[in-house]
Amino acid sequence: MGLTSTDGTTPMTLCTNHEDVNFNCQDYNNHYSLCTSLTPTLQNIAWTRCPKFCNLCGVNGTAPTQFTLTGTTTLPPCIDHDSRCSKATYKNLLCNPNAVPDTKKYAIQTCPLTCNYCTEYYGMYYVRNH
Structure with a gap:
């Protein structure tokens, strides 16, 4: 029940x-x-x-x-969650299209804006859970 x-x-x-x-x-x-x-x-x-x-x-x-996301609800802005994301060495490591899957997942979770992974970020956190 x-x-x-x-x-x-x-x-x-x-x-x-x-x-x-x-x-x-x-x-x-x-x-x-x-x-x-x-x-x-x-x-x-x-x-x-x-x-x-x-x-x-x-x-x-x-x-x-x-924060229930349905229909026309606007998603929050895609932002980086670590100030190091925009630093060249960090960006080159994380945003590398040939990065190993765990590195790409970390980049999606941590630096979606810098790495241009906003679509993946929203998909990881919002689409599959709603």
């Missing part, structure tokens, strides 16, 4: 983290202060990927409703 909202019609989802082998809430919080970040992109990730970890769950442990 699932939970329903107070109007008795809308199903409510339990609040959980959405981690996988490429994304860990604790790691993101350690590296980027995910749960307390003021940047729109990191706030969105906290709400959509780590609501339980970041203590963003609603009443009775239900999923938060902020």
Whole structure:
């Protein structure tokens, strides 16, 4: 039996983290202060990927409703999450089209703007989770 909202019609989802082998809430919080970040992109990730970890769950442990991306919702800006992204040596290593898959995943997660991986970034964080 699932939970329903107070109007008795809308199903409510339990609040959980959405981690996988490429994304860990604790790691993101350690590296980027995910749960307390003021940047729109990191706030969105906290709400959509780590609501339980970041203590963003609603009443009775239900999923938060902020940042639900549907239909015509505008995505947050594509930004870099490390100030080193624009440095030449860092950029050359990460943005290399022949980089090994783990390096490319890191570049997508960390330097999407500099490496021109915004499409992949949004696909990694928003499309597959909504």
